[in-house]
Amino acid sequence: MEIEKIDDNIYEVPIGYRPGMRVPGRIFVSAALREMVEPGTVDQVANVATLPGIVGHSMAMPDAHLGYGFPIGGVAAFKEQGGIISPGGVGFDINCGVRLLRSDLQARDVQPLINTLLDALFQAVPSGLGSTGRLHATDRQLTESFLRGAEWAVEEGYGVESDLDFCEENGSMPGADPSQVGVKARKRGRPQLGTLGSGNHFLEIQRVEEIYNPEIAKRFGLFKGQITVMIHCGSRGAGHQICTDHLDVLSKAVRKYNIDIPDKQLACAPLGTPEADHYFGAMVCAANYAWANRHIIAHWTREVFDRYFPGSQLQLLYDVAHNVAKIEEHRVEGKKERLYVHRKGATRAFGPSRTEIPAAYEGLGQPVLIPGSMGTASYVLCGQDKALDLTFGSACHGSGRVMSRSQALRQFTGKEVKAALNRDGIAVRSTSPGMLAEEAPQVYKPSGDVVDVVHNLGIATRVARLVPLGVSKG
Numbered sequence: 001m002e003i004e005k006i007d008d009n010i011y012e013v014p015i016g017y018r019p020g021m022r023v024p025g026r027i028f029v030s031a032a033l034r035e036m037v038e039p040g041t042v043d044q045v046a047n048v049a050t051l052p053g054i055v056g057h058s059m060a061m062p063d064a065h066l067g068y069g070f071p072i073g074g075v076a077a078f079k080e081q082g083g084i085i086s087p088g089g090v091g092f093d094i095n096c097g098v099r100l101l102r103s104d105l106q107a108r109d110v111q112p113l114i115n116t117l118l119d120a121l122f123q124a125v126p127s128g129l130g131s132t133g134r135l136h137a138t139d140r141q142l143t144e145s146f147l148r149g150a151e152w153a154v155e156e157g158y159g160v161e162s163d164l165d166f167c168e169e170n171g172s173m174p175g176a177d178p179s180q181v182g183v184k185a186r187k188r189g190r191p192q193l194g195t196l197g198s199g200n201h202f203l204e205i206q207r208v209e210e211i212y213n214p215e216i217a218k219r220f221g222l223f224k225g226q227i228t229v230m231i232h233c234g235s236r237g238a239g240h241q242i243c244t245d246h247l248d249v250l251s252k253a254v255r256k257y258n259i260d261i262p263d264k265q266l267a268c269a270p271l272g273t274p275e276a277d278h279y280f281g282a283m284v285c286a287a288n289y290a291w292a293n294r295h296i297i298a299h300w301t302r303e304v305f306d307r308y309f310p311g312s313q314l315q316l317l318y319d320v321a322h323n324v325a326k327i328e329e330h331r332v333e334g335k336k337e338r339l340y341v342h343r344k345g346a347t348r349a350f351g352p353s354r355t356e357i358p359a360a361y362e363g364l365g366q367p368v369l370i371p372g373s374m375g376t377a378s379y380v381l382c383g384q385d386k387a388l389d390l391t392f393g394s395a396c397h398g399s400g401r402v403m404s405r406s407q408a409l410r411q412f413t414g415k416e417v418k419a420a421l422n423r424d425g426i427a428v429r430s431t432s433p434g435m436l437a438e439e440a441p442q443v444y445k446p447s448g449d450v451v452d453v454v455h456n457l458g459i460a461t462r463v464a465r466l467v468p469l470g471v472s473k474g
């Protein structure tokens, strides 16, 4: 059975595409991006549609590609009564997310110092595979980060109270249960608090190249030529281990509760069961840890900027989670319902009608932060109410990979990638040249095309385009 174009930028995976689908699938792509969606990703959208209690559609955003069970770029919402929760719908890097700091600096003033600044940031923010932090968190501090996320970080002197207004969930999601975090996850997470990680995680100095919507840009504090800093990272080994540990438990739960799943990577548990509650409680711990992590990294970034540009202001524009399951109220067939919305490689994109958006952005919608690659543009968008009708208030989370890491390693060398970036005026630091090859801009879809889809669908409106000047990769 074929998938069917039902509107500009909307393709439907009909019920019947595979046995057991309870709802249709929807893939939000342009005709050009449709060509880049592998058949396996379509199959994953259909597989997710078979899960109990799924509401509306099993969805894939325009940056979608193959993931563990659920596609990356996948969105699925489940009824509180009769639905499930699945770690595959959240991802291993729980609350991987993006934070954007806006400065009061002009690019022309920063550009001459870009290499010095980047060296200092590379030193100040530990990065790389398995990197450990400057923080040396105690066991008690780790627990506090699990329980209170960015709120705890502020109490410890990282960032300021007002930052919390500009984090999704105010940087601290309720429902954390540290008793469901295993010894191994604690052991991996403790030394890594305050680290960027590796690969696709980055800290990037950017220039605002284009303003699309002057009114919203003004309210977001953005102007042409401005320096911004984007931070992308998550819950490090803590989140990964929590996901791994609970996948084991939920694989057994699938048998215990007799759930028919087409792929064992869709391990899940019915909401309301101890297995589901335990995973949710542990997942929230990892989500809060990730908010604390980004908060600490932002603090060290501010310190570096202050060293080279004394008195400069780096203000938090917003911090979004793009790998998380959340309890949210949505309209289903005209009635308000509490749903477990899984966003895995997808960003919340709430419009002005939602109370969850920061007071400072009242009447606008939440900032939606979409990174491109270390060589191409990233975007700031603003969530729109139409997203509530189409995608349970969600948009894409990046450009999305089109080339595997192994293929990239065969095709590029780190040295070539670095030289090409330098020719384009982009400075780069990395802990390993191989990582630069794996992360070459060519491995990602064109960010502008991906963003056009969500803009044209009316899910989120384009506000500004940001281009990289200096990137610190893991």
Ligand SMILES: Nc1nc2c(ncn2[C@@H]2O[C@H](COP(=O)(O)O)[C@@H](O)[C@H]2O)c(=O)[nH]1
Pocket (backbone or CB within 6 Å): 063, 072, 096, 199, 200, 201, 202, 204, 230, 232, 322, 345, 371, 372, 373, 374, 375, 376, 377, 378, 397, 398, 399, 400, 401, 439, 444, 468, 471, 473
């Ligand atoms: N601006 C930059 N964007 C980047 C970089 N490396 C990756 N990316 C983008 O981030 C998303 C995040 O994907 P995730 O699934 O790993 O969370 C990815 O799709 C790319 O578009 C970078 O160095 N700079």
Ligand SMILES: [Mn+2]
Pocket (backbone or CB within 6 Å): 093, 096, 097, 201, 233, 234
């Ligand atoms: Mn991540």
Ligand SMILES: [Mn+2]
Pocket (backbone or CB within 6 Å): 096, 097, 232, 233, 322
């Ligand atoms: Mn991410």
